[in-house]
Amino acid sequence: MRKLTHLICLLQLVYFPAISQQIKTAAPDMLGGVPASTNIRGAKYPLILPDHRVVFKVKAPDAQKVQIDLGKKYDLVKEQDGFWNVTTDSIGEGFHYYTLLIDAFATADPASESFYGMGRMASGIEIPFAGGDYYAMKDVPHGDIRLKKYYSTVTQSWRQMYVYTPPGYDSHNAEKYPVLYILHGGGEDERGWATQGRTDMIIDNLIAAKKAVPMLVVMPDANIGAGGFGEESLKAFEKEMEQCIIPFTEKNYRTKNTADNRALAGLSMGGINTLYTGLYHTAIFSYLGVFSSGWIVPAQNAIANAQYDYLKQNSSKINQDLRLFWLSQGGREDIAYKNGQLMLGKLDELNIKHSYYEYPGGHTWPVWRNALYHFAPLLFK
Amino acid sequence: MRKLTHLICLLQLVYFPAISQQIKTAAPDMLGGVPASTNIRGAKYPLILPDHRVVFKVKAPDAQKVQIDLGKKYDLVKEQDGFWNVTTDSIGEGFHYYTLLIDAFATADPASESFYGMGRMASGIEIPFAGGDYYAMKDVPHGDIRLKKYYSTVTQSWRQMYVYTPPGYDSHNAEKYPVLYILHGGGEDERGWATQGRTDMIIDNLIAAKKAVPMLVVMPDANIGAGGFGEESLKAFEKEMEQCIIPFTEKNYRTKNTADNRALAGLSMGGINTLYTGLYHTAIFSYLGVFSSGWIVPAQNAIANAQYDYLKQNSSKINQDLRLFWLSQGGREDIAYKNGQLMLGKLDELNIKHSYYEYPGGHTWPVWRNALYHFAPLLFK
Numbered sequence: 218m219r220k221l222t223h224l225i226c227l228l229q230l231v232y233f234p235a236i237s238q239q240i241k242t243a244a245p246d247m248l249g250g251v252p253a254s255t256n257i258r259g260a261k262y263p264l265i266l267p268d269h270r271v272v273f274k275v276k277a278p279d280a281q282k283v284q285i286d287l288g289k290k291y292d293l294v295k296e297q298d299g300f301w302n303v304t305t306d307s308i309g310e311g312f313h314y315y316t317l318l319i320d321a322f323a324t325a326d327p328a329s330e331s332f333y334g335m336g337r338m339a340s341g342i343e344i345p346f347a348g349g350d351y352y353a354m355k356d357v358p359h360g361d362i363r364l365k366k367y368y369s370t371v372t373q374s375w376r377q378m379y380v381y382t383p384p385g386y387d388s389h390n391a392e393k394y395p396v397l398y399i400l401h402g403g404g405e406d407e408r409g410w411a412t413q414g415r416t417d418m419i420i421d422n423l424i425a426a427k428k429a430v431p432m433l434v435v436m437p438d439a440n441i442g443a444g445g446f447g448e449e450s451l452k453a454f455e456k457e458m459e460q461c462i463i464p465f466t467e468k469n470y471r472t473k474n475t476a477d478n479r480a481l482a483g484l485s486m487g488g489i490n491t492l493y494t495g496l497y498h499t500a501i502f503s504y505l506g507v508f509s510s511g512w513i514v515p516a517q518n519a520i521a522n523a524q525y526d527y528l529k530q531n532s533s534k535i536n537q538d539l540r541l542f543w544l545s546q547g548g549r550e551d552i553a554y555k556n557g558q559l560m561l562g563k564l565d566e567l568n569i570k571h572s573y574y575e576y577p578g579g580h581t582w583p584v585w586r587n588a589l590y591h592f593a594p595l596l597f598k
Numbered sequence: 599m600r601k602l603t604h605l606i607c608l609l610q611l612v613y614f615p616a617i618s619q620q621i622k623t624a625a626p627d628m629l630g631g632v633p634a635s636t637n638i639r640g641a642k643y644p645l646i647l648p649d650h651r652v653v654f655k656v657k658a659p660d661a662q663k664v665q666i667d668l669g670k671k672y673d674l675v676k677e678q679d680g681f682w683n684v685t686t687d688s689i690g691e692g693f694h695y696y697t698l699l700i701d702a703f704a705t706a707d708p709a710s711e712s713f714y715g716m717g718r719m720a721s722g723i724e725i726p727f728a729g730g731d732y733y734a735m736k737d738v739p740h741g742d743i744r745l746k747k748y749y750s751t752v753t754q755s756w757r758q759m760y761v762y763t764p765p766g767y768d769s770h771n772a773e774k775y776p777v778l779y780i781l782h783g784g785g786e787d788e789r790g791w792a793t794q795g796r797t798d799m800i801i802d803n804l805i806a807a808k809k810a811v812p813m814l815v816v817m818p819d820a821n822i823g824a825g826g827f828g829e830e831s832l833k834a835f836e837k838e839m840e841q842c843i844i845p846f847t848e849k850n851y852r853t854k855n856t857a858d859n860r861a862l863a864g865l866s867m868g869g870i871n872t873l874y875t876g877l878y879h880t881a882i883f884s885y886l887g888v889f890s891s892g893w894i895v896p897a898q899n900a901i902a903n904a905q906y907d908y909l910k911q912n913s914s915k916i917n918q919d920l921r922l923f924w925l926s927q928g929g930r931e932d933i934a935y936k937n938g939q940l941m942l943g944k945l946d947e948l949n950i951k952h953s954y955y956e957y958p959g960g961h962t963w964p965v966w967r968n969a970l971y972h973f974a975p976l977l978f979k
Contacts, residue, residue: 257718258787258821279662279702317705321660324698324705331712331719337638338712338719354747354756361761363742364792366735375735380742387850390771406639411745440639469768 311583357425358384395478400487482506499538511556547584548577692964738806739765776859781868863887880919892937928965929958
């Protein structure tokens with residue numbers, strides 16, 4: 218009998234379509250709310266209200282306490298039927314990670330898609346907003362995102378990266394393209410820019426509007442070696458980039474293989490990698506983008522001071538090599554703000570040419586999508 | 599102070615590398631166990647012992663009850679330090695979905711990668727086994743898997759599919775390829791064959807061994823219309839296939855556009871779609887693969903009987919059109935076994951030529967990977 222129940226359960230889950238196999242987008246409900254686009258197929262909640270407050274409703278009859286952590290924690294209130302619910306404050310634009318806490322156990326919300334972030338599969342919610350047109354899916358030519366496996370002679374293991382190829386890549390067989398190498402943050406991996414970042418849509422839309430030139434975008438996994446922010450990890454990534462990622466990309470795709478056709482950028486931990494790999498290799502990259510980063514004080518003082526010495530001794534060469542050294546932050550609420558400002562001051566002091574851009578929103582994906590949107594049009598022109 | 603704690607927490611999670619940003623594969627522990635390859639980076643548990651029993655260890659100090667559901671449910675035992683653990687029975691080969699139950703709330707295990715299956719983001723665990731060589735990552739030429747967005751004139755919405763392009767696709771610009779269209783099961787989507795299925799590795803290895811010809815593999819999202827197994831949903835998918843998926847593929851990739859260069863296959867719900875779309879369109883597809891399916895008795899009797907009538911009236915044409923009609927099941931333990939056997943009997947009775955293959959393991963991904971491995975070499979020869 219136990220076996221039969223299990224069989225019926227399996228039958229419902231796998232062989233028969235789950236109830237969730239319904240139409241993904243539902244009509245607004247009585248409150249004018251709509252299911253988040255990040256909900257799994259057919260899930261009504263999380264429900265986004267017109268003022269961007271979010272209704273969460275979770276069935277957990279045996280739980281003692283249920284919370285949603287969206288940066289701020291919200292306690293859900295138990296109803297009589299085993300459901301718990303809460304309506305949040307108004308949530309800002311775009312993509313946010315969040316966590317469901319069942320009796321204080323932090324897990325992903327089964328009602329939402331999961332994304333690799335915060336060092337695990339985390340829930341994500343997409344808040345639509347008026348300024349989101351630049352990363353919207355539109356009727357323009359679309360490139361492909363390719364999942365590509367390669368063998369790393371540095372780590373002696375198979376690794377994978379995503380490669381965006383622009384519209385026309387397959388049909389214009391003689392054309393070669395410049396490449397933007399772009400790095401995720403700590404607790405994320407190569408999936409970050411491809412999914413949370415909406416890199417393909419941002420670049421598709423920019424190319425269609427003739428604001429950016431057609432380019433490849435390579436999104437590698439920057440977690441390498443022992444991980445972390447020590448110099449050993451920074452060196453391991455530098456080696457992986459120089460010995461594996463760039464040669465593999467240039468061997469397998471039609472790329473223009475000169476420094477002024479290579480850009481390197483990254484967010485948070487990826488910005489630190491960009492500072493380390495990029496500033497010491499201006500013969501390889503002519504364009505650098507550092508989003509929400511800055512040498513970490515005091516943990517990275519020794520690494521930073523060594524680099525500042527290098528910059529001082531080589532300022533004229535670096536200024537000549539780099540066609541763009543672009544730094545950005547998510548306003549004062551960005552956790553990297555103070556470190557970033559200290560570094561900007563040092564760059565001024567050392568006469569290293571750079572541009573700075575600020576967009577409020579803190580240390581979050583809406584800020585990094587926006588950074589890519591402003592950075593990409595400046596490349597390869 | 600609350601804000602500061604939150605900031606430090608964010609700093610640890612996002613800006614600083616999470617502790618989980620460590621080397622992914624660890625040395626065997628004292629028991630000879632190794633972390634599953636499906637664990638997130640740095641997670642020790644689930645830990646697979648040499649005899650394929652699995653140790654789960656979960657920190658949940660406030661939970662009253664913790665279980666793992668791997669088909670069979672296992673109760674975890676609480677230790678003194680807030681951890682719960684259990685060692686399972688020996689688990690069979692390959693990929694299995696599983697669920698973590700925290701106080702009876704079914705969710706994904708934060709220690710594992712999540713996969714879209716069972717109608718939600720579910721945990722998955724990969725059990726290595728001696729026969730898994732055919733889907734292992736090997737030093738052979740590798741194709742790409744591409745994430746491709748297209749506008750469906752049937753659903754009036756943007757949809758996405760994965761497209762595997764074989765090694766050499768980019769460099770052999772004049773060559774055209776046959777196409778296998780392959781469909782996921784209920785509660786899954788286009789990600790199923792690309793991730794759980796290891797389609798790229800199976801086909802890469804087969805091509806390298808000269809057992810299969812180079813081909814494209816298109817993995818669409820078969821969840822369409824109202825979903826489910828009614829004729830309306832089957833018709834909606836048939837229309838999407840005929841009016842959108844095939845024309846889009848043949849427009850955007852270098853394909854051979856004749857029936858004997860098109861195959862259609864699917865598992866479970868996707869096998870039902872294959873029966874419906876495939877058998878009525880032998881002018882479009884010369885190869886059909888039906889994995890772990892069979893018209894569902896009695897729910898689909900009317901649809902099945904109409905098809906059996908059609909087969910009876912058109913048996914000689916169908917036998918002439920189809921170069922292969924291949925059916926498979928996961929042994930007697932496959933939940934589709936009885937329906938499948940009934941249908942096989944009908945095919946015999948109606949003199950419809952077909953091949954049948956059985957591989958034990960039930961209604962699961964190890965069986966479907968194996969089905970693809972045996973089906974793909976029979977195509978386009």
